[in-house]
Amino acid sequence: MELDIISVLITLFKFKNLLAVFLGTLSGIVVGGIPGLTATMAVALLIPVTFSLSPVTGLILMGGVYCGAMYGGSIPAILLRTPGTPAAAATALDGYPLSQQGHGGMALKVSVVASFTGGIFSAFLLLLVAQPLAAVSLKFGPAEYFLLAIMGLAGIVSLAEDDVIKGLISGVFGLVIAVVGTDIISGQLRYTMGIPDLYEGVSFMPALIGMFSITQMLELTGFNRIVSEKVDLKSIKHEKMPKGMWKFIGVGTLSGTVVGVLPGEGATIAAFVSYNFAKQMSKFKERFGKGNPEGVAAAEAGNNGCVGGSLIPLLTLGIPGNSVAAALLGGLMIHGLIPGPELFTYHANITYGFILSLFLANIIFLAIGTFFAPYFSRISLTPTGILIPAVSMFAIVGAYAMNNSVFDIWLMLVFALIGLVLSKTGFSTSAVVLGMILGPIAENGFAQALTISDGSGIIFFNEPIDWILWVLILGLLAPPFINMVKRNIKKKKTDLIYSDN
Amino acid sequence: MTRKMTDYIILIFCVILAVLLHRSTANYAEISQNSTGEYVRFLALSLGLLSAIQIFINFKKNDNTTVEFYRDKKRFFTLIILLVIYGLLISFFGFIISTALFLPLTMYLMGHREIKVIVLSSGGLLLFLQVLFVTILQVPLPKGIIFG
Numbered sequence: 001m002e003l004d005i006i007s008v009l010i011t012l013f014k015f016k017n018l019l020a021v022f023l024g025t026l027s028g029i030v031v032g033g034i035p036g037l038t039a040t041m042a043v044a045l046l047i048p049v050t051f052s053l054s055p056v057t058g059l060i061l062m063g064g065v066y067c068g069a070m071y072g073g074s075i076p077a078i079l080l081r082t083p084g085t086p087a088a089a090a091t092a093l094d095g096y097p098l099s100q101q102g103h104g105g106m107a108l109k110v111s112v113v114a115s116f117t118g119g120i121f122s123a124f125l126l127l128l129v130a131q132p133l134a135a136v137s138l139k140f141g142p143a144e145y146f147l148l149a150i151m152g153l154a155g156i157v158s159l160a161e162d163d164v165i166k167g168l169i170s171g172v173f174g175l176v177i178a179v180v181g182t183d184i185i186s187g188q189l190r191y192t193m194g195i196p197d198l199y200e201g202v203s204f205m206p207a208l209i210g211m212f213s214i215t216q217m218l219e220l221t222g223f224n225r226i227v228s229e230k231v232d233l234k235s236i237k238h239e240k241m242p243k244g245m246w247k248f249i250g251v252g253t254l255s256g257t258v259v260g261v262l263p264g265e266g267a268t269i270a271a272f273v274s275y276n277f278a279k280q281m282s283k284f285k286e287r288f289g290k291g292n293p294e295g296v297a298a299a300e301a302g303n304n305g306c307v308g309g310s311l312i313p314l315l316t317l318g319i320p321g322n323s324v325a326a327a328l329l330g331g332l333m334i335h336g337l338i339p340g341p342e343l344f345t346y347h348a349n350i351t352y353g354f355i356l357s358l359f360l361a362n363i364i365f366l367a368i369g370t371f372f373a374p375y376f377s378r379i380s381l382t383p384t385g386i387l388i389p390a391v392s393m394f395a396i397v398g399a400y401a402m403n404n405s406v407f408d409i410w411l412m413l414v415f416a417l418i419g420l421v422l423s424k425t426g427f428s429t430s431a432v433v434l435g436m437i438l439g440p441i442a443e444n445g446f447a448q449a450l451t452i453s454d455g456s457g458i459i460f461f462n463e464p465i466d467w468i469l470w471v472l473i474l475g476l477l478a479p480p481f482i483n484m485v486k487r488n489i490k491k492k493k494t495d496l497i498y499s500d501n
Numbered sequence: 502m503t504r505k506m507t508d509y510i511i512l513i514f515c516v517i518l519a520v521l522l523h524r525s526t527a528n529y530a531e532i533s534q535n536s537t538g539e540y541v542r543f544l545a546l547s548l549g550l551l552s553a554i555q556i557f558i559n560f561k562k563n564d565n566t567t568v569e570f571y572r573d574k575k576r577f578f579t580l581i582i583l584l585v586i587y588g589l590l591i592s593f594f595g596f597i598i599s600t601a602l603f604l605p606l607t608m609y610l611m612g613h614r615e616i617k618v619i620v621l622s623s624g625g626l627l628l629f630l631q632v633l634f635v636t637i638l639q640v641p642l643p644k645g646i647i648f649g
Contacts, residue, residue: 450540
């Protein structure tokens, strides 16, 4: 099926699709606005819901949630210094001091405009660049796909600056879990313990919901409310946006989109990279961290710029840019949409319908954010006594509905406990889940490449693109290792000074 | 339990897992030995090696911080038990009855004492779920052994 732009637009503007993008964006803002509920969790929970929808409506719904949540996270970050999503942590650095100074309304306006600009630009780039990149992906063989999977893992592992080895162990552990099931070459069953539900492997969706959602609910048992502070809504209305913001919105948009394209790099790192760039460029460096709207502008443009960026490797190569994109990958696959060139040829109408819906999602959150932002923050005051059972119920429905399997509910609970232990001990649950998702890609690539080369590992170094991928992998892994060594040397010097004294 | 101790437990588990994984590939079919067998051996070696390195790092590190898995022991374990019971109830009585029991009970045991709010929010959530999942989206919810 070739691209027919008129039919794409007709499909997009059907009532049910407009409703899907509106509801998706609204629920994304709500979820993003509640600390502890992540965009990944919301998209993961929505996947079973999209079962009975047409592929384009399902994807539009999930895309709306993604865009909405990225913006929604900034609301409690600015008003309460409680980032709704990890990506909004950089926004809180200057947003909350602005609220303390009575400029919360202005910070919210800067945030929504920056988020909108970042989101629109990255969606535009996705529209223009995704197809050429998909053509490049045709040149990728099994060896290159294996290296891409490793690069995806290296990206997310590189974020674990403090415990880079633990990050790597987490990623490999995820790859090991993905081995359970049927051997793709011989058809032999591996590590299934005679459980028929494991014949097709460990379903990653219950694991994802368990590790992100139930783990968070267990964490919240220690709190009566997510946020204890009261929000003063009267003081945050009717403030204008300051001048000179566009330079920083531009910086954030560009750096966020570029970081988003890199597999494994997420919105959090995009926001911090943008924030750091803005700080370097600002005439008022000393005001950063004390209430500079330039910091809010760059951070928010950065994390929303990441949305379209992260979808480029997802749609073209099947490599999720971050954990939300990983959950979206699940959404694509349950509708039989395999990332790659076919998405832009055979399924072009669905793919472009989805991409164009991102523009609508951005317009919707701009409107909602401008008028209603202060009121959303009240949701974070919901007592955990109500929140925990409600979210647990949705998590259990989500885990069950994927395969209509009660076994998956138990799987989800087991992964929730594993996730809790791993996250409390400095291991990365994101890397485990990404490992589980990338596992089949890595195994297929590795096994096919070795079959082609008759068992010779040289195949992973044959093509120029292989060398580029190796350089990128090393480029992602080297800085955290260098930082780790530097920290150790510094610590040893400090210890030596103390012992001398 | 100290962070160092929990680290050792996890890392030793990983080393044992790596050894077992590596040994298990001997039972793979001949056709897989040079492909998926090799892949699993590669994973086993990576996991074992990385875990050994981390054990060595931990050995040199002087970290006596304790790991707190929960802040409120009673609520934490109550939620785990309730989730397990919920899972069992779903298997026997199906989703609707189990959820009608789980929601108000969990809300109460998680510390919410306003009966009116508990009843209204439980009913509202159940109704929302029934309408959205079953009526509109036609997602089949578990009926349980008794009613299935």
